[in-house]
Amino acid sequence: MQSILAIFKREFMGYFRSPVGYVFLIVFLVSTIGLTWFLGGFFDTNDASMARFYTFLPWIFLFLVPAVGMRLWAEEKKSGTWELLFTLPISVTQAVFGKFLAGWAFISVGILLTFSMPMTVAYLGDPDWGPVFSGYLGGILMAGAFLSICSLTSSLTENQVISFVLSVVICLILVLLGWSVFSDLMLAAHFPVWLVDGLSNFSFITHFNPMVRGLVTLRDMLFFVSLGAFCLFVNVLTLER
Amino acid sequence: MIEVENLVKDFGSIRAVDHITFELKKGDILGFLGPNGAGKSTTMKMITGFLQPTLGTARVGGHDIQQEPIAAKKLFGYLPENGPLYQEMTPLEFLGFIADMRGINNRVDREKNIRRVMEICHLENVRHQPIETLSKGYRQRVGMAHAILHDPQCLIMDEPTDGLDPNQKQEVRRLISSMASDKAILLSTHILDEVESMCNRIIIIAEGSIIADESPDDLRRRHPRFNAVELLLNNEDPQTIRESLRRLDKVGEVIEEEEKLIAVPINGEDINALLFETARSENWPVVGMNKSSVRLEEVFRDLTQI
Numbered sequence: 023m024q025s026i027l028a029i030f031k032r033e034f035m036g037y038f039r040s041p042v043g044y045v046f047l048i049v050f051l052v053s054t055i056g057l058t059w060f061l062g063g064f065f066d067t068n069d070a071s072m073a074r075f076y077t078f079l080p081w082i083f084l085f086l087v088p089a090v091g092m093r094l095w096a097e098e099k100k101s102g103t104w105e106l107l108f109t110l111p112i113s114v115t116q117a118v119f120g121k122f123l124a125g126w127a128f129i130s131v132g133i134l135l136t137f138s139m140p141m142t143v144a145y146l147g148d149p150d151w152g153p154v155f156s157g158y159l160g161g162i163l164m165a166g167a168f169l170s171i172c173s174l175t176s177s178l179t180e181n182q183v184i185s186f187v188l189s190v191v192i193c194l195i196l197v198l199l200g201w202s203v204f205s206d207l208m209l210a211a212h213f214p215v216w217l218v219d220g221l222s223n224f225s226f227i228t229h230f231n232p233m234v235r236g237l238v239t240l241r242d243m244l245f246f247v248s249l250g251a252f253c254l255f256v257n258v259l260t261l262e263r
Numbered sequence: 264m265i266e267v268e269n270l271v272k273d274f275g276s277i278r279a280v281d282h283i284t285f286e287l288k289k290g291d292i293l294g295f296l297g298p299n300g301a302g303k304s305t306t307m308k309m310i311t312g313f314l315q316p317t318l319g320t321a322r323v324g325g326h327d328i329q330q331e332p333i334a335a336k337k338l339f340g341y342l343p344e345n346g347p348l349y350q351e352m353t354p355l356e357f358l359g360f361i362a363d364m365r366g367i368n369n370r371v372d373r374e375k376n377i378r379r380v381m382e383i384c385h386l387e388n389v390r391h392q393p394i395e396t397l398s399k400g401y402r403q404r405v406g407m408a409h410a411i412l413h414d415p416q417c418l419i420m421d422e423p424t425d426g427l428d429p430n431q432k433q434e435v436r437r438l439i440s441s442m443a444s445d446k447a448i449l450l451s452t453h454i455l456d457e458v459e460s461m462c463n464r465i466i467i468i469a470e471g472s473i474i475a476d477e478s479p480d481d482l483r484r485r486h487p488r489f490n491a492v493e494l495l496l497n498n499e500d501p502q503t504i505r506e507s508l509r510r511l512d513k514v515g516e517v518i519e520e521e522e523k524l525i526a527v528p529i530n531g532e533d534i535n536a537l538l539f540e541t542a543r544s545e546n547w548p549v550v551g552m553n554k555s556s557v558r559l560e561e562v563f564r565d566l567t568q569i
Contacts, residue, residue: 028363032349039351102347106409109311109343110364111336262315 025112029120030127037090037128046090050132053082055139070147075139076157076234080197080226083168088189090129091172092182094121095261099180104261114261118254122173129165133158153236160233163246164226168193170253177260193226200225264289264417264447265310265339269319272305272471279305281471282319287447289416292439294458295451297468298567303451304344306468307421310449311341323417337365339417340410345425346403350395354386354405357394358412365413380408383438400431407438418442420450424457436461455559465559469567479559484531485566486557491527492538495551504547513537525555 037043054075058064062074098104107117143149175188198204200222208218222228229242265287272280280302287293297303308314310321312328312335321328326335349357358380362373381387384404389397394405403423410418423439424432432454439448440461452458458465458479465482467475475482483489494504501524508517508526515529528534535554542549 024366024368025364028360031363032352032360036349036351101350102343102345103349105308105313105343106341106347109313109336109341110361111333111366112364113333 025110026116026120026123029107029112029117030124033121033124034127036124042093043128046086046128047132047135050082050086051135053086054078054136057082058139070143070149072140072143072149072154072157073234075136076161076230079161080164080230083165083226084190084193084197087129087165087168088172088175088186088193090125091169091189092176092186094125094173095177095257096180096182096185099177100182108261114258118173118258118261122169122254122257125169125173126162126166129169130162133161133165150236153234156236156238157234159238160230160242163233163243164230167226167246167249167253170250170257171196174253174257174260177257196224196226198225200227200229200231264291264324265419265449266322267306267310267319268321270306270309270316270321271318272302272309272314273317279471280309280316283468283471283473284319285466285473285476287417287449289447290444291464292443292448292450292462294462294465295449295468296453296455296458296465296563297451299453301468301567302471303468304421307341307419307449307451308343311339311419312336313343337413338415339419340413340415342406342410342418342420342423344421346406348394348402348405348409351393353391353393354381354397354408355390357405358408361409361412367413376412376414380412383411384408399426400428400434403427403431403435407435411442416446418446418448418450420448422452423450424452424454432457455563459559467563467566474566482559482562483557486562487565488525488527488555489531489557490533490535491525491555491557492535493553493555494524494526494538494542494547494549495553496522496524497548497550504549507541507545507547508538511537511541 037046057078058075062078064074067074095104098107108114140149140154143154171192172185172189175192176182176185178188179185205218205222209215229245232239232242267283267285270280270283271278283302283306285293295303295306305314309316310323310328312332315329323335324338326338328335349360352360355377358377359373362376367373367376381390384407386401386404386408389401394402397405403426407423410420420439424435427435436457439450442448450462463478465475465477465479466473475485496504501519504524505517505519508514508524511534513528513532513534514526516527518525518527526534526538535552539552541547542552
């Protein structure tokens, strides 16, 4: 526990030791809020809810979470510091967890910093707070699942660009599978309904959308948690040489 | 302290390390020598648990690095090749992180240990500067400081003086020697002067196997001119001297080089006194006598050039 905490602390503070962390936070805040207002037509909906904001979240995560996750292991491998890390008295599992939790906490800070959005909604209207909170919970869980994929791809290479591209591709597939436009396309191409439904079960969007509507089920939460656990488990295996 | 048993490492079809076995006790400073690519670093990486051996194992303080990695890793400090460090941290932050990782939580212990290694490695002046802005010498010292932070019983260092200037090299050697008495130290290098000045034991490996494991003195004994004596002549004909040298039982080969004769003893015996006596009694026209220089480098070359 102690070593997980030590790695967490180093890694989390690490985001703020370089400009990368600040750039991420600014881009994240500008894109989430900007897209909601300008592309999402926040005012036109005439609806005091965060639905528009949440619609864009998986798509923004698609690019920004790999940007946070790509360095997790690739950088350690490139600079050789993983030799330092893995000759200290800690297990690979502890190291993987510590790093993952730090990245997750960092992204969560970004997500929570969008608090101005619900406050604006509350100022303009009278939102139902249930979906607002469950959406945030879903967003944070989804970010964790995204990040676990990035952590895994990052451990496969010492090149951060490869790691980034690889994780964007995997995450893109997992987002697309549940996107209604994509499902309609598959159905139009005469894919059987059971297959399209089955595949969409593996999508982030399929499990995120109920939470946006205020429906928190164990099934959806388990999806994110088990996906995360599975990726981190494989992550540990790839690092144990 | 460190026991290495039949370590083997294959990378694909290439055998990088081939059945290496040795033991290291407290007080030993073992120099690990070998040409580049001989398997020094790979062996060290297996001892420290960074690489999994194909066969065999290593134990540190009785703990098997494969079975009980955490217990074993607590006992040694390791300085990897090229001293990788978290560049964006300052030495103070970095050492704090290492203290956390080593479970040195107690505030007093923590500060005491960090202060101690900063003093030993002369890092006080740069403690707040990001490591990436430091010179190579300072970075190496930060690496050294991290390795000795928990005052380990064993110290494993992969080319600790590589890339340093002569003064820094000297400084690092002094540092290592000063810690020798109560630790077991394993260091690799390809600088022979270094092992000669620091180590009390040398292992030479080539193509993954140990080809010599002995003290520097024993290694020197392998030199074809060990204990040979050079007689400096003054434009004299060396014929008479050569003949009387041949009559001496202890002298084997006599080599003639420009303006000197080199008498090589049989079995590496010390023939200095004998030759001095003979020279005096037979009135040899020599202007000087000295021992042939025996450089480990030449022994190393002979052993590793197969």
